[in-house]
Amino acid sequence: MELAKISWISALGQAALLVMLGPLVTGVIQKIKARLQCRQGAGVTQPYRDLVKLFRKGTVQADTASPFFRIAPALVLGATLAAALLVPVIFAPVTSGAATLLPLGDALLLLGWLALARFLTAAAALDAGGAFGGMGASREMTVATLVEPALILVIFSVAVVAGTTDLGAIAGHPVAMRASFGASDLLALFAMLILLIAETGRIPVDNPDTHLELTMLHEGMLLEHSGPGLGCLVLANHTKQIVLMAFVQSLFFPFKAAGMDPLALALGLLAFLLGALALSVFLAVVESMYAKLRFFNLPQFLSVSLLSAFLAVALRLL
Amino acid sequence: MSIALASYLIGIIGSLLLLTMIVILEAGDLYRAIYTMAVQSFLIALAGAVLGSATGNIDLWVIAGLTLAVKVVALPWLLLMVIHRMRIHRKIEVLMPVTVTLAIAAAIVMLTFYLSSSLGSVTQVITGNALPIGISLMLIGILVMMSRRTALMQMVGLFASENGIFFTAMAVSQGMPLIIEIGVTLDVILGALVMGVIILRVKSSIGSDIADLDELKG
């Protein structure tokens, strides 16, 4: 039972860690972007202040909206936090996932929770009854449809070798067994990075900072929400971003602590922070270099990642 | 009369029958067609008499007499009466050029002789060449029905083809059982009566020849 207790605590602990770090990562990315565009930019902790402001405000709700409109943000936050539980951040017990009492770390379940969050946000967007919510929802779901198969192929390229889709097992795989960072891992990483941009709604796919109707995908859905509802959705967005970063790291840079001794934990935490910083820099650099793609050029952009993911799997199998 | 002489006579009558068939095919006038049909029936009756004497079977004599009474006298009289009642012009319209019909008739005769050559064993039973002649008479009768427009010529063709059957039926060893022969002749008469009634009824009601009606199609 001792191992079971540890897995419960580790899961909750890691989730709490992710939630705390979420807004910080966004702040860092905004800061780096500002620096690259030679302007001062808001402080790194600005997102925290926004969240606190939102959670204190009252809600102004559309007159046509149904009760679902108020409940949806809470469900979205719940789903994203459930996804946060699944990702091994620092600690990944060496014994395969099947051994722990709380077998949670499955990649498909993670994608499922994120898909549920997206489903509910899009549905709530339609409830407000305006054109922007509908357009945002329609475009978000279209992008999601194109991203989903590529994401599955990336997971398969790793799962086929590991023999399991359990993130804990994959992360915990001794690096030695996975010989070197092979060609297929490179292709899978390349595909994953493009998908990361699409999932977190960064520049080439979607513009997170703007409120111009035609260009915003994710923002369009949040337009009508206000007060704590909006707060939940923004927090969910931050958590989703850091969960995806943790997901990328566990798939491709498995430096996770095996036991509970403090040194290994510290090392694991350090590795995670470094990884998160690297990915933030990548996202910020890409945002500053590229202009937003026209919506109907997106399929072409995303099919690049689909093809590379497919090649990754093909190399792995053939 | 010996069997050999009878089969010789049947051979001659057969060729004469073929001749009458050609004349019917070639007939341009209704009256001539009916008279030729009457001559043909007379030849059948003659064949009946010849066979009757050759085989000594009284039934054949009765059949010959019956054919004489019905086919030579009654049916032509019926046809002429119908023509008189319908007051139609006597010219026969033709669907296919006569030469084509003659060519087909020739082909039919050749086919029947080619077929019956394989029936070697039947010659002991059917005297002379009555079988091929019978078949060709019947088929050419149907050809007449197919290629002539008016209903009357179709009746003439029908009776000619039935003559062919009678000719073969009589030539079979002692001939068909009497009751059957009488029954067949009775049916022929009844058929002729009904056809005549239908033709007259259509002529009186809508004034056109029954064979031209073709609304019921598809």
Next chain:
Amino acid sequence: MFMSSLLWILPSVPVFTGLAMLLVKDRRLLSALDVASTSTIAALVWAIALKVMHGGTLKAANAFAADAVTVVFLALIALLSVAASIYTIGWMRREVASGGIAERRLPRYFALTQAFIATMLITVLADNLGLLWITMEATTITSALLVGFRRDPNGLEAAWKYIIVTTIGISFGLFGTVLIYAATAHAQGGATHGAMNFTTIASIASKLDPNIVRIGFIFVLIGYGTKAGLAPMHMWLPDAHSQAPTPVSALLSGALIKCALFGIIRFHTIAIGACGPGFSGFLLLLFGITSVVVATPFILTQHNFKRLLGYHSVEHVGIIALGLGIGGPLGTYAAFLHIINHGVTKALVFFVAGDAIGRYKTHNMDKIQGLIRVAPYAGTFLMMGAFSLAGTPPFSIFISELLVIKAGIASGHFAAIAVFLVMVIAIFAGLIHHAGKMAFGEPERPVPEKGEPVSGILAMTVLAGVMLVLGLTVPSALNGALTMAAEVTLGH
């Protein structure tokens, strides 16, 4: 001796009733006489059937003989004539009221129907092939008069085509009979005693000269095939069946076609004896498949209700010929079962057609709509009949088609069965399309008259009941009769 005299009494009943009807003037009395005569026929047939089932073939004065095959056909003719006579009560009342048939011509109509039934009974009872031919010609004459009974141009045109084409066909049949007679005489060394009787010919069939029998069988097949409506000699059938009064067309389609098939079956047995099952089986198979294939396009693009049923008869005759052609105990058994199933179903659908046409005053199927709303009973019977004709399970035709296919696959005729299945599906589509359009939807013009004659419903329920019962089970008595009939046909 009493039993064999039954064979004489059976045909005499309709003959004498027919004569008596000529003297009677009142419509109701005529209908009563009609129903009485057909029910006595049915009773007599039941008695004969029991006797034949237990005692084997009944013979009477070397003209009549009743073996298992005859019993099957007698049963069908009896059942259909009873149903037709019941249906005629209601139908004739509406026909006389609407002026279709003049009051004074009623006796002649009923007398002719009785004569028609009598000739059919004798055809089936005939042991002497010559007598078979004579009564077959008699059926043509009586039914031609009935087809042209309404004296409208179309009726007369149909009667004319019917009598001319079938008389040609039957004369071929006569020529075939003469050839077979010659062959038997030759086989008996010139003696012509009993050379016309089927039982004697069947017994010495193996000694007949195959060449003559081959040509004889071809003449009979084409001849009686024209009367049965096998393709491509079937063109007269839709005209005659669509113009005839409804009860007559039901008897034509249900019973008369089967009598022509009876003739073919008799000569099929002889041909099997003389030149082996291969020859006549292949010919029957060929004509069967041609009939099914030729009937399909006409059914798909048909607009006239009764002509559609006429072409359906061509298709089902093709199926029966296919069953006989496939041969073997199962194929022949299936063919006989299909003869009964088709007769019953076709009569039912003709009654519905007569009812619908009388109600909507048009033959054109596009104008008949919403029959279920106007006449619920007729509408349901239409759909039941349509599904049965198309060969769907709870009804009887599915069982016989299933057996035909099973026999076909067992005997290796895969190509024929494949073509057959494709055509049956196409016909299924065509028929359900027409029936669905007629049964459902809203009736357009001022709603046709309501009210359905009780006698019509009774007749249709009787036939629908038989159809359903035969669909779900094959009673042992019928099964025994059919197996014996198959054995007799195959000459065992």
Next chain:
Amino acid sequence: MSIRTFRVTRLLGHAVLLAGALAGAGVALYGMSGGASKAILHVPLPKFFPFADLVIVLDGLSAFFLLAVSVVAIAAAVYGPAYLKAHAASSPIVEVLGINFFAGSMALVLCAGDALTFLLAWEGMTLASYALVVAEGKKTNTHAGLIYIVMAHAGTALLMVVFLALTIRAGSFDFAAIRQAALSLPGPERSILFFLALAGFGVKAGVVPLHVWLPQAHPAAPSHVSALMSGVMLKVAIYGILRFGLDLLAPVSGPLPASWGWTVLVLGSLSAIIGVLYALQQHDLKRLLAFHSVENVGIILMGIGIAMLLAHRGGASDALAALGLAAALLHTLNHAAFKGLLFLSAGAVQCATHELNMEELGGLARRMPWTAWLFLLGAVAISALPPLNGFVSEWMTFQALILGSAVLNSGSGLAVITSAAALALTGGLAAACFVKAFGVTFLGRPRSSHARDAAEAAPSMLAGMVLLAAVCVIIGVLPGYAMRLLDAPVMRLLGGAGPSALVTVRGPLVLSAGGSFGTGTAVSMTAAFALFGIMALAALCVVFWPRSAGTCRAPTWTCGMAPVSRFDYTATAFAKPLRFIFAILYQPKRTVSKQTGVSPYVLRQLHWQSDVVDLAQIHFYNRLQSFVTRLAQAVRRRSTGRIHDYIGYVLITLLVTLLLFGRG
């Protein structure tokens, strides 16, 4: 027929259906509890036909499918009366008799022990559903019914050939004899028979090239009947494929021929993708759900395909085959539940608004809260999203596909992975489609007067829906217990250990794939659901915590104009991006007509109309129909009506026959 007698017949009829369904469920559960692979029930029927003896046999496989039939039948029985009262178009006798006969014949097909009962019940099922489809008598219904019955009949003709070929070899109609005789079938003949059976059952299951009848027939029937048709009748066809593929025609030893598995897998993937793509472009709610049935049948076939590929290869692949088959069977049950739920709620919407076109609905969530939440639950389930049962069966299918591809050698492994990618794409598209369906129908402003004055559905209708929703939630949250139901059918078909031994190796609360401890993944849906529940409750408390500022309502921001229902995003607009991306498949056609006033620049009226085409329909079926009609017209012209031609035909036939066969 007074109103009272209508009501009594309706209630009585549905009570009979309910009793029958409950009995069916009882028998099924008894059948499956046995778990053994031997036949549990063997009831010979009276000897109807001399040439065949009919028998009823219930084994594990048929018991499982009988359960699926019974569950949806119970819901339909509860739902039926109220729906028919509000929506009745034709006489209740037809409705009531039809649905009882329909459910009865489906149950009979499942328990048929011999070929003849199977065929009779199979066609009886088709006839009953045809009667229900055309019962309303509208022109579109009759046409839909016609296409349905013709294609179903063509399928049955194929089945008839297969059954008869086997019966002749076996000497009797009985399945046991057929099973014995099939062992000695030579290879190629066995494959031909299997592909014929697959085509025959494929028509009824709605596999892609043969699916054309499904989107027309299902919406035409009353909703609780289309729930039965969509939810369960397709599964009876799947039962047929399983019975033939893995039981009757299975070779005595060694793996199944590879071509079988690949065909089923490829057909499944095609059906899944094309089904969902066409569903995306539909405006009619029930047509959308019908197309989704095509998609879900595709997913089930994928599971069966991978199971057929891996069956009897020994070692790990046997366990994976059992997993794949368990995934397919579980998805059958799941699909029956959530498709039934969605059709019933669509029926509730139809009852309330007499309208099924999504462009005319909207804002129903406030007026019909229960139906809205139940539809949302169904939508989440069908889009395979975590807490509910759709995710469980799709997760198992994914595991079977991934681990299966690892076991198969490289080339085929890659093909299996591509079909897994296709499954993922289908999941994404299904989610998009149901956001549209739920959002446009239930949320936003009501677009028509019907939608504005809609009222909540009757309590009995809601009870039917809640029953199916409960099934979805239970299987979603506690999948382990559902696994025990799957033991009987999987062991009946593949032998070896049942899925409950393989999949819930660590207790009912944990799903594990890959069987042995070493590899494979485990996931505990119960734990995941519990954590999600806690998190969501916490968030809800935060959101609904009373704040000083409180909540107020204001009009939606529409760039300053007064918001009106025309601003709401319509279904066509929602699906526009995907129509643009998958244009090759849709070949969209657009017609725009402008009416201008005095000056050409002032638009008085704009008419915009676009439609999407079903490829299989145009290229194959329309061409076939026009060809057949043209050919028929040509042949029909041959009957000229002139008597001379008739006589000519007789003479020519005689001459030709004499020539060909005369000499012999």
